[in-house]
Amino acid sequence: MGRSFHSYEEIISNGSESLKLRATVKLAGLLNCVPKHFLLLTVPILIGLLEGTSSDPGPLQEVAAYCLKCITCNEDPELLTLICGPRTLASLVKILKQSDGRCQRFLIKSLWGVVTSVKDSRLHTFSSGGLEVVVDMLTSYTDSRRRYLLETLSALALVREVRRALVCRGELTLLIEAAKCGSMVSRERAAQALGLLGVTKRARRTLVALGAIPALADLLRDGDFSTKVVAGNALGVISSHVDYIRPVAQAGVIPLYAELLRGPEPLGMEVAEDVFCVLAVAEGNAVEISEHLVRILQEDNAEAKAAAADVLWDLSGYQHSISVIGNSGAIPVLVDLLRDGSSDIREKVSGAIAQLSYHEADRTALADAGAILCLIDLLQDDSEELRDNAAETLINFSEDPSHHERLSEAFAMPAFQSMQDRMVHIRAADQHMVRSLRHMSIEQLTRDPVFD
Numbered sequence: 172m173g174r175s176f177h178s179y180e181e182i183i184s185n186g187s188e189s190l191k192l193r194a195t196v197k198l199a200g201l202l203n204c205v206p207k208h209f210l211l212l213t214v215p216i217l218i219g220l221l222e223g224t225s226s227d228p229g230p231l232q233e234v235a236a237y238c239l240k241c242i243t244c245n246e247d248p249e250l251l252t253l254i255c256g257p258r259t260l261a262s263l264v265k266i267l268k269q270s271d272g273r274c275q276r277f278l279i280k281s282l283w284g285v286v287t288s289v290k291d292s293r294l295h296t297f298s299s300g301g302l303e304v305v306v307d308m309l310t311s312y313t314d315s316r317r318r319y320l321l322e323t324l325s326a327l328a329l330v331r332e333v334r335r336a337l338v339c340r341g342e343l344t345l346l347i348e349a350a351k352c353g354s355m356v357s358r359e360r361a362a363q364a365l366g367l368l369g370v371t372k373r374a375r376r377t378l379v380a381l382g383a384i385p386a387l388a389d390l391l392r393d394g395d396f397s398t399k400v401v402a403g404n405a406l407g408v409i410s411s412h413v414d415y416i417r418p419v420a421q422a423g424v425i426p427l428y429a430e431l432l433r434g435p436e437p438l439g440m441e442v443a444e445d446v447f448c449v450l451a452v453a454e455g456n457a458v459e460i461s462e463h464l465v466r467i468l469q470e471d472n473a474e475a476k477a478a479a480a481d482v483l484w485d486l487s488g489y490q491h492s493i494s495v496i497g498n499s500g501a502i503p504v505l506v507d508l509l510r511d512g513s514s515d516i517r518e519k520v521s522g523a524i525a526q527l528s529y530h531e532a533d534r535t536a537l538a539d540a541g542a543i544l545c546l547i548d549l550l551q552d553d554s555e556e557l558r559d560n561a562a563e564t565l566i567n568f569s570e571d572p573s574h575h576e577r578l579s580e581a582f583a584m585p586a587f588q589s590m591q592d593r594m595v596h597i598r599a600a601d602q603h604m605v606r607s608l609r610h611m612s613i614e615q616l617t618r619d620p621v622f623d
Contacts (some may be wrong), residue, residue: 236277255292261299283319322357325349359398366405368414388422409445429463437560461499480519487526506540521560528567550586562590
């Protein structure tokens with residue numbers, strides 16, 4: 172094979188055009204059986220054949236482009252990594268910019284094969300002007316080349332400098348298109364880039380105006396699990412601004428996040444928990460979310476139950492969600508889980524119940540569901556968090572005249588007394604802080620020369 176390669180090298184250096192063409196055609200037919208290290212040596216030769224003549228490519232250049240496409244679309248990561256040097260990528264981008272016809276199609280696939288497979292190639296491609304070439308071609312082509320260009324764009328967009336350039340160029344619509352078509356891997360990359368862009372206020376507003384929400388919602392609905400997690404996280408980033416909470420929910424994503432909360436992966440559950448806590452800021456969303464959470468709490472998935480209880484714990488701190496949770500039928504379910512759930516579920520449920528117990532109507536619902544006796548039993552539990560949450564809840568009951576008499580058994584228990592002392596100190600500290608802040612504000616106003 173070494174002798175054959177040297178013969179090919181000699182022909183390319185000194186042979187006629189027809190000899191070069193025949194030798195390169197023969198190489199194209201042997202690519203599947205050429206050893207990796209010889210393939211690597213052919214890349215500079217192929218680049219050399221393409222450089223300087225690609226504006227008017229002939230048969231030799233087309234075959235060279237075909238060979239380069241076959242090599243760069245090879246799934247061997249070691250070979251691709253070796254090919255992706257800055258000089259080679261700069262030459263590839265330059266040739267692609269000048270190319271046309273079949274030669275251009277082969278080179279588009281070559282660049283696609285490189286940047287979608289090798290992370291390190293993306294910044295080098297951008298530095299060589301590859302983004303401008305890809306974007307300019309996307310403004311011109313609507314045929315089969317478009318898919319490869321969009322998938323190339325989605326890979327490049329994982330580089331921060333590329334995302335900044337897309338914002339500056341006003342080309343974010345192309346990235347949203349990349350999230351809608353192509354392979355699922357490519358669409359996931361585009362969704363990830365959209366999520367990274369959505370962190371900034373300026374880009375978030377533009378993305379929403381261009382239709383990023385429905386594009387990501389479609390991925391959350393139809394993608395594989397990995398894609399759903401990425402799209403769900405990107406939507407969560409966008410929804411983190413109050414102006415976009417309702418548009419995100421109106422895309423029909425709440426049931427989709429409920430499915431993420433059901434598992435099977437912890438990362439998906441974590442994303443769903445975070446986004447539910449954001450979307451529930453709107454009362455209408457909180458109603459729908461609570462209904463889904465109650466259903467999950469009644470199912471058999473222990474991890475999903477714990478996650479749902481965790482969300483309810485957070486939501487019980489929202490002023491408007493107090494009545495929402497009470498009306499959802501969650502309280503009897505929470506009390507049952509407090510009695511019979513796993514330790515993780517009981518800890519999270521006890522936190523939600525403690526938060527709900529600050530409100531009279533929910534205290535009554537909790538008492539009616541049998542929570543008081545269960546909470547008294549938990550004052551002797553091995554879990555410090557359970558004991559603390561139970562004691563906090565029972566103290567709230569003890570301060571309610573309609574329930575005080577039912578807690579006589581708890582008053583002498585150490586966990587109850589300890590929490591009672593802590594709450595006295597916490598409330599005193601809170602009142603002192605409020606008075607201090609009020610006093611400081613008055614002093615500031617009287618001292619500030621602006622108000623003289």
